[in-house]
Amino acid sequence: MIDQETIGLLLKGVNNVTWQSLFMIGVSFVLMYLAIVKDYEPLLLLPIAAGCMLANLPLSPMIAEDGMLTVLYNMGITNEMFPLLIFVGIGALTDFGPLLENPRLVLLGAAGQFGIFLTLIFALLLGFTPPEAASIGIIGAIDGPTSIYVSGILAPHLLGPITVAAYSYMSLVPIILPPVVKLLTTKKERMIRMPYSSRKISRRTRILFPIVVTVLVGTLVPFATPLIGMLMLGNLMKESGAVERLTKASAAEIANTVTLFLGLAIGSTMVGKEFLKPDTLFILILGLAAFAVDGAAGVLFAKLLNWISGGKVNPIIGAAGISAFPMAARVVQRIAQEDDFENFLLMHAMGANAAGQVASVVAGGVLLALMGAGG
Amino acid sequence: MENLAWGFQMTVLGMGLVFALLGLLWALLTVVLILDKEPKAPVSEQETHAEAERIAAVADDAVGAQVPEPATVNGMQADLVAAILIATMKHKLTLRRQAAPIMRTYWPGSQLFASRWVAAGRTRQNYTWQPRGK
Numbered sequence: 001m002i003d004q005e006t007i008g009l010l011l012k013g014v015n016n017v018t019w020q021s022l023f024m025i026g027v028s029f030v031l032m033y034l035a036i037v038k039d040y041e042p043l044l045l046l047p048i049a050a051g052c053m054l055a056n057l058p059l060s061p062m063i064a065e066d067g068m069l070t071v072l073y074n075m076g077i078t079n080e081m082f083p084l085l086i087f088v089g090i091g092a093l094t095d096f097g098p099l100l101e102n103p104r105l106v107l108l109g110a111a112g113q114f115g116i117f118l119t120l121i122f123a124l125l126l127g128f129t130p131p132e133a134a135s136i137g138i139i140g141a142i143d144g145p146t147s148i149y150v151s152g153i154l155a156p157h158l159l160g161p162i163t164v165a166a167y168s169y170m171s172l173v174p175i176i177l178p179p180v181v182k183l184l185t186t187k188k189e190r191m192i193r194m195p196y197s198s199r200k201i202s203r204r205t206r207i208l209f210p211i212v213v214t215v216l217v218g219t220l221v222p223f224a225t226p227l228i229g230m231l232m233l234g235n236l237m238k239e240s241g242a243v244e245r246l247t248k249a250s251a252a253e254i255a256n257t258v259t260l261f262l263g264l265a266i267g268s269t270m271v272g273k274e275f276l277k278p279d280t281l282f283i284l285i286l287g288l289a290a291f292a293v294d295g296a297a298g299v300l301f302a303k304l305l306n307w308i309s310g311g312k313v314n315p316i317i318g319a320a321g322i323s324a325f326p327m328a329a330r331v332v333q334r335i336a337q338e339d340d341f342e343n344f345l346l347m348h349a350m351g352a353n354a355a356g357q358v359a360s361v362v363a364g365g366v367l368l369a370l371m372g373a374g375g
Numbered sequence: 376m377e378n379l380a381w382g383f384q385m386t387v388l389g390m391g392l393v394f395a396l397l398g399l400l401w402a403l404l405t406v407v408l409i410l411d412k413e414p415k416a417p418v419s420e421q422e423t424h425a426e427a428e429r430i431a432a433v434a435d436d437a438v439g440a441q442v443p444e445p446a447t448v449n450g451m452q453a454d455l456v457a458a459i460l461i462a463t464m465k466h467k468l469t470l471r472r473q474a475a476p477i478m479r480t481y482w483p484g485s486q487l488f489a490s491r492w493v494a495a496g497r498t499r500q501n502y503t504w505q506p507r508g509k
Binding site for chain 1: 378385388390393396407411413415417420431
């Protein structure tokens with residue numbers, strides 16, 4: 001006969017089901033739906049959803065002391081290795097040519113970081129502590145690895161919701177940006193055509209760019225060295241053409257493997273008891289605000305440049321001064337063509353977008369420096 | 376309130392530093408480009424647009440750059456399929472219009488006379504292969 005103790009052991013899983021874990025499993029289904037059906041950032045959202053589901057199953061051994069998800073978290077999130085490895089891949093896939101053709105666009109990238117700091121103030125108003133507020137603000141960098149890197153140092157307990165917000169909203173850039181741009185610009189402004197004067201960028205300049213940026217940013221903001229160093233390493237490998245195998249591996253195999261590990265590890269932090277708090281909801285709302293403020297600040301700054309240049313800058317390219325490369329540039333091009341089908345702004349927008357990529361890393365480093373953390 | 380003052384201080388300092396750093400980067404890049412002495416040449420907007428599309432296509436593979444896929448029909452983009460469909464229909468209409476004077480005596484829909492095609496069909500319907508009287 002089976003005794004009471006055996007029955008208890010057999011039903012241990014069922015007895016340990018909580019409403020929080022059931023809710024979080026439901027959240028993981030929503031994330032899976034977004035990744036599989038809606039195609040929103042599937043590379044990251046699907047592993048996050050899987051990690052979330054596995055971590056919330058009753059008595060999940062995967063988040064026990066030596067569980068696989070715990071090992072992955074300790075292996076690459078605690079020491080910030082995963083986001084940095086992803087940065088090598090991003091660098092290997094990014095062409096900074098559009099920025100080099102028109103270096104003044106780098107200022108649009110700076111303006112596009114305003115959302116970080118305004119969101120930080122909003123978070124403080126909602127009662128978050130300064131390190132938590134800074135971590136929430138970094139969602140405004142619109143750069144997944146930077147968000148993970150900075151929040152992993154400043155507020156690791158908020159890593160789950162911050163990462164989910166950063167990556168989910170990143171795929172919503174085509175929905176978030178257009179209303180902001182249209183609200184802040186007139187049709188006449190959106191129809192401004194910007195001339196191209198193609199400057200041929202030599203291989204020498206392309207190779208010098210990552211080196212100059214790394215030395216400059218690394219010297220002035222040492223806290224940004226890991227981020228900018230890895231991003232520029234990937235770019236240097238690409239532009240030098242000397243290590244094609246490493247470039248391809250960084251952009252494909254390494255990035256894919258790390259993305260899987262990163263997603264699972266992030267998902268494992270979304271355990272019901274810690275995740276289901278009003279703070280999570282606030283973070284999601286603040287993240288959305290950060291994205292909108294970034295776009296708005298970029299457009300307003302571009303309007304200023306337009307005024308200074310005597311009407312030669314289309315203000316909507318300011319909205320591309322964020323890190324979502326090249327999605328933001330494509331969105332800007334689409335908005336421009338809605339009013340004037342023959343208005344080609346893509347290259348200018350790509351320049352601003354590449355600047356946003358560099359600026360978000362710089363802003364992340366500046367934030368860490370001001371908080372006196374990292375390094 | 377103290378936190379809020381700290382927040383404003385962070386905003387001013389942070390944005391100031393970001394602008395200062397990137398301004399410095401702008402200056403450095405300008406110097407590098409001047410020293411590089413590569414010539415500038417006017418290019419058409421279409422050429423530049425195509426080049427930008429090529430750069431964007433490469434970066435699309437990066438994690439975090441995935442754009443929701445547009446609707447497809449048998450692996451082709453839905454708007455492309457729609458464009459091909461409209462072009463085919465238009466082409467068919469044009470061909471029909473061009474062929475009308477040769478193929479028909481009267482425009483389709485005319486009640487006056489049957490077209491050659493209809494007349495031939497009726498003749499074929501009236502013809503029987505059965506020998507008469509059997």
